[in-house]
Amino acid sequence: EYIVHIITSITFTMNIPADIIEHMNAEAFESLCEHLRARSDLVQNMTLMTISGFCRNCLAKWMVLEARKLSKQLRSDDKLTDRYIQEGEKCLDIANKLNNWGYEDAAKIVYGCTYAEWKNRHQSKATEEQLRLYNESKTLHATHDATLLKCDDDEYQRQTELSQAILTRLKAGAFESLCEHLRARSDLVPNMELMTISGFCRNCLAKWLVVEARHISNQIVSNEVVNLYLSENQRNIVDTLDSFGYDEAAQLVYGCTYPEWKKRHMKKATDEQLERYNASKSLHATHNKELLATRSQKVNYQHETATTKPSQAAAAQICVPNQQNSLLSDVCCQEVDAIAPPAAETKPLSRHKVLRPPTGSTKLTIGILTVSDRAAANAYESGDLSGPMVESTIRRIIDSFNASFKDQDLVVNNFVKDIVPDEKAQIEEMLLRWSGKASRQEDSSNVCNLIFTTGGTGFSPRDVTPEATISILDRECRGLMSWASIELTSKQPLATLSRAAAGVCGKTIIINLPGNPAGAAQVAELLFPIILHAIED
Numbered sequence: 001e002y003i004v005h006i007i008t009s010i011t012f013t014m015n016i017p018a019d020i021i022e023h024m025n026a027e028a029f030e031s032l033c034e035h036l037r038a039r040s041d042l043v044q045n046m047t048l049m050t051i052s053g054f055c056r057n058c059l060a061k062w063m064v065l066e067a068r069k070l071s072k073q074l075r076s077d078d079k080l081t082d083r084y085i086q087e088g089e090k091c092l093d094i095a096n097k098l099n100n101w102g103y104e105d106a107a108k109i110v111y112g113c114t115y116a117e118w119k120n121r122h123q124s125k126a127t128e129e130q131l132r133l134y135n136e137s138k139t140l141h142a143t144h145d146a147t148l149l150k151c152d153d154d155e156y157q158r159q160t161e162l163s164q165a166i167l168t169r170l171k172a173g174a175f176e177s178l179c180e181h182l183r184a185r186s187d188l189v190p191n192m193e194l195m196t197i198s199g200f201c202r203n204c205l206a207k208w209l210v211v212e213a214r215h216i217s218n219q220i221v222s223n224e225v226v227n228l229y230l231s232e233n234q235r236n237i238v239d240t241l242d243s244f245g246y247d248e249a250a251q252l253v254y255g256c257t258y259p260e261w262k263k264r265h266m267k268k269a270t271d272e273q274l275e276r277y278n279a280s281k282s283l284h285a286t287h288n289k290e291l292l293a294t295r296s297q298k299v300n301y302q303h304e305t306a307t308t309k310p311s312q313a314a315a316a317q318i319c320v321p322n323q324q325n326s327l328l329s330d331v332c333c334q335e336v337d338a339i340a341p342p343a344a345e346t347k348p349l350s351r352h353k354v355l356r357p358p359t360g361s362t363k364l365t366i367g368i369l370t371v372s373d374r375a376a377a378n379a380y381e382s383g384d385l386s387g388p389m390v391e392s393t394i395r396r397i398i399d400s401f402n403a404s405f406k407d408q409d410l411v412v413n414n415f416v417k418d419i420v421p422d423e424k425a426q427i428e429e430m431l432l433r434w435s436g437k438a439s440r441q442e443d444s445s446n447v448c449n450l451i452f453t454t455g456g457t458g459f460s461p462r463d464v465t466p467e468a469t470i471s472i473l474d475r476e477c478r479g480l481m482s483w484a485s486i487e488l489t490s491k492q493p494l495a496t497l498s499r500a501a502a503g504v505c506g507k508t509i510i511i512n513l514p515g516n517p518a519g520a521a522q523v524a525e526l527l528f529p530i531i532l533h534a535i536e537d
């Protein structure tokens with residue numbers, strides 16, 4: 001009830017519509033999941049549970065509990081129908097879907113794969129000391145209502161798919177549950193300890209909210225994006241999102257201002273804690289300082305009208321960070337008010353625009369070629385993870401586009417998938433076959449509009465995917481992968497080490513992705529909306 005009160009009050013005073021707040025919470029939750037997926041080998045569930053009282057499984061369970069809550073609300077509140085029920089759907093059917101959406105479904109979102117696959121690949125055996133500490137920390141652990149977690153029909157659960165709007169609601173609800181969990185343990189879970197063992201803390205959650213506010217603002221003012229949230233008061237909403245900063249986000253996360261929370265709950269770190277914290281810095285989340293800086297002052301909206309439109313000067317002004325903002329640190333546990341403001345000359349915000357898809361009907365055949373000696377030899381107990389991750393990412397983007405843009409229809413007729421070892425000749429042969437340029441083309445149905453390769457883009461002598469790709473291309477597109485590397489470096493500095501290539505073979509666009517499942521998904525998500533326009537050409 002308290003978090004609902006906080007959200008309601010901030011939504012009213014800051015003029016941010018409730019669905020945008022929901023989207024911000026959902027994307028902050030997704031940022032947390034991405035953070036943990038990238039650290040699957042380094043942040044074990046048992047250690048996270050011992051220190052903070054929650055783990056990845058809790059995030060999944062909170063999504064399931066939110067599904068049960070929404071199911072109940074849909075049965076009793078007609079006002080939610082327009083928001084969550086799509087044309088042609090029946091409210092009762094969606095409510096039943098939500099009651100049969102279970103842990104396995106949620107775990108795929110949190111882990112990026114099934115829990116069993118993640119466990120086989122990343123979970124290490126606990127030591128006796130780790131088990132002892134885990135058992136001693138059980139009073140800290142989150143608890144979940146087992147009756148609500150149970151699906152009405154386990155067989156139905158495996159076939160359950162939910163719309164993007166509903167998934168956004170479930171992620172947002174899980175994010176709020178996490179904040180509630182951490183607020184209830186303010187004295188027991190210090191930010192520094194959480195940062196040391198997991199690479200994130202409460203301040204990261206607040207910063208991810210701020211970053212998402214900037215992204216939504218960018219989408220609203222972009223000429224190439226049809227905004228999903230805006231109906232009126234465009235200037236008010238943009239200015240509000242641009243003035244939404246750490247102070248406002250911290251209230252959502254902490255349930256009070258950060259200085260108030262710090263005064264009540266923060267204790268001075270011991271030398272040992274500081275030493276462990278400094279030793280863990282390679283694990284820590286980093287945040288784009290320019291995105292965190294507020295771009296405008298807090299605004300009084302009493303005299304604004306529904307017909308107000310941003311002028312060119314106003315649109316240009318929101319790209320300049322506010323010089324008085326102080327939240328500029330990449331180190332979350334550093335004192336916020338002790339950080340110097342930026343220099344007077346601040347570079348304009350650099351953030352890619354999310355293109356809307358081409359209008360009309362677009363039918364695709366997409367190839368996903370995993371290049372890996374070990375995957376080809378079935379050496380992974382969990383099997384190939386990068387290929388399925390790319391496919392699920394593309395499916396999610398297409399579902400989102402189809403739900404959001406009524407003047408277009410994206411359809412994938414076929415996903416063509418295969419695995420080859422790190423052998424240049426075999427990679428070339430498969431790419432030529434899927435491009436329709438093989439010397440003996442046996443099956444024209446497998447000719448692709450777009451091919452993603454995963455793996456083999458590093459510096460190992462066996463990493464030959466870029467060389468194999470370039471050798472069969474008719475035209476190379478170096479700028480595409482250079483841009484992707486620059487955009488992703490803020491999230492993952494190692495992105496600069498990719499040697500990925502891209503270009504056109506016949507009428508097929510080929511793009512190299514990294515072999516890491518999370519990294520492959522990030523690059524695919526960044527480039528797919530752009531590539532759709534190249535395919536149309």
